[in-house]
Amino acid sequence: MFPTGVDQAQLDPEKSVIDCSVSSQDYSLLRHTTTFHDDSNDDRRTAHATVSAMQLETFSIRTLPPPNQTAVIRGKISGCTLADTEKKPGVVLLLNTNTAFMDMALNLLESIKRTGVCLNTTIIAEEKNAYLALLSATKGDPVITVLKSAEGEASSKKLRIFTPEYNRLVNRRHKYILSLLQHGFEVFFTDVDTFWFQDPFSYFQGDFDMSLVDERSPYPTRLQNRSLHCAGLGYFKPTNKTIMFVKKWAEILADPKHRGSDQNILNDQLHKDQPVRVDVRPLPVKHFPHANVFWQPKWRRENNDTVIMHNVGYKVRGHDAKVAKFKENNMWLVNVTEPNRGTSCIKIGHQNLYTFKNALGITYVVIPLITSRTIFFTIY
Numbered sequence: 001m002f003p004t005g006v007d008q009a010q011l012d013p014e015k016s017v018i019d020c021s022v023s024s025q026d027y028s029l030l031r032h033t034t035t036f037h038d039d040s041n042d043d044r045r046t047a048h049a050t051v052s053a054m055q056l057e058t059f060s061i062r063t064l065p066p067p068n069q070t071a072v073i074r075g076k077i078s079g080c081t082l083a084d085t086e087k088k089p090g091v092v093l094l095l096n097t098n099t100a101f102m103d104m105a106l107n108l109l110e111s112i113k114r115t116g117v118c119l120n121t122t123i124i125a126e127e128k129n130a131y132l133a134l135l136s137a138t139k140g141d142p143v144i145t146v147l148k149s150a151e152g153e154a155s156s157k158k159l160r161i162f163t164p165e166y167n168r169l170v171n172r173r174h175k176y177i178l179s180l181l182q183h184g185f186e187v188f189f190t191d192v193d194t195f196w197f198q199d200p201f202s203y204f205q206g207d208f209d210m211s212l213v214d215e216r217s218p219y220p221t222r223l224q225n226r227s228l229h230c231a232g233l234g235y236f237k238p239t240n241k242t243i244m245f246v247k248k249w250a251e252i253l254a255d256p257k258h259r260g261s262d263q264n265i266l267n268d269q270l271h272k273d274q275p276v277r278v279d280v281r282p283l284p285v286k287h288f289p290h291a292n293v294f295w296q297p298k299w300r301r302e303n304n305d306t307v308i309m310h311n312v313g314y315k316v317r318g319h320d321a322k323v324a325k326f327k328e329n330n331m332w333l334v335n336v337t338e339p340n341r342g343t344s345c346i347k348i349g350h351q352n353l354y355t356f357k358n359a360l361g362i363t364y365v366v367i368p369l370i371t372s373r374t375i376f377f378t379i380y
Helices: 050-054 068-072 102-115 128-137 164-170 173-182 240-254 262-272 297-302 319-328
Strands: 091-097 120-125 144-149 186-190 194-196 210-214 229-236 280-283 308-310 335-340 343-348 351-357 363-368 374-379
Touching (some): 091 102, 102 128, 120 128, 120 173, 173 186, 173 240, 229 262
Parallel strands (some): 091 120, 120 144
Antiparallel strands (some): 194 308, 210 229, 335 343, 363 374
């Protein structure tokens, strides 16, 4: 069952399957990584206003300013032009991902595309392989900018929740949010395991500091000492209070002595009004559900007006379990086929990404370009 107004057939990737089967003999395997974006800076992708601001602090970036004529180019991944994003000026959609969760990030972007929402979008790649692949996948899309984190190489693996490696990766995102806020942008941060059914922006009108899903308080009341706000989906306005709050949040998480989750710190700060009391606009679970309720058939029969669902919860953990749930419910929009053993293909827009696993278990990603060149790089 799908929320009202969503055509189940529209969400079914089988309706538009494109055969991207390929034989491994079509390519010669190179030993070393080839950088997609070479020293000549020939990638003329458009970079929205965020880029110049973000490169001042947190990120490294090698993209050029957009030529004037790119204002009419419509992106293959986003479905948007730069002019479309002017409907929501000063707003940045922020994602971060490693290689293992890149397919889920692309699935999220496809769900957003189908709602018709157009946003300046920044994707932070947490390691080199994700950066190269995302650069290729989004090449030419005028509203999507891919940046490589300057926080160092993260793991490219399917990390288990709450492990030290997982926490190190997740705890970077607050610096990214803070950097954008300090330059005056409104930031809509979302985990990549979310799925959009409708435009959420009617919930972000008016004056407030932050907007979050509170899984415990009776909507719209905020229980001062018992609220449980989710850190994986949040809308942040660049108010003085928000900046103070997020700065403290990032400082605590950057402390090497800190061992807890970012969500625990978030809620501790909110309970204690530290360093300042912020005005939190609650997002109702009824319209912004998590996996523990959304995957229950009874709940979905009674609540069929979902805006964004977050595929997170104790009942669904790990990359493969999340993808399986999306597929079971016709919510997996990235076309994936397995033409032969050890080989898989992901269709993203008009770009194919092929993976090959050799006898030693090392996975290679092959990105065919529009030109005759081909890039190979190893995922560790």
